[in-house]
Amino acid sequence: MTTAPADRDDDRYFLRRVMESIIGDSEILEAKNGEEALDLLGRHLIQLVIMDMNMPGLSGLETLAFIRSQNQPFSIPVVMLSTSDQPDLIALAYAKGINSFIKKPVRVGEYDQIASAIKVCFLSLPLA
Secondary structure, eight states: OEEOOOSSHHHHHHHHHHHHHHHOSSOEEOOSSHHHHHHHHHHSOOSEEEEETTOSSSOHHHHHHHHHTSSSTTSSOEEEEESOOOHHHHHHHHHHTOSEEEEOOSSTTHHHHHHHHHHHHHSSSOOO
């Protein structure tokens, strides 16, 4: 399962569409903010989290801190998306435990490349 909280509905929509077409049979769960994402994490077996750095409510970094504070802190890969490409923010996100940082695409067609890379890097291995 994948959860994809992001700060804008259209970002979630485009990413969800391409992820569904590329990963096929996995269930994709969506959260509009960090609180919803944490609720999903508490109720479902999650294989991957894709989240925005600037979500409403709990930010991506705050949500990440909670995820990483749990019993098995690095068992769930976290991919962070952001419109920002500020090196200090990216470094902070890696220091807090993300597995990958991706700058949000400018064109809709770029979501296909992102989804393909996510599949290869994080969804090609079976669940442990």
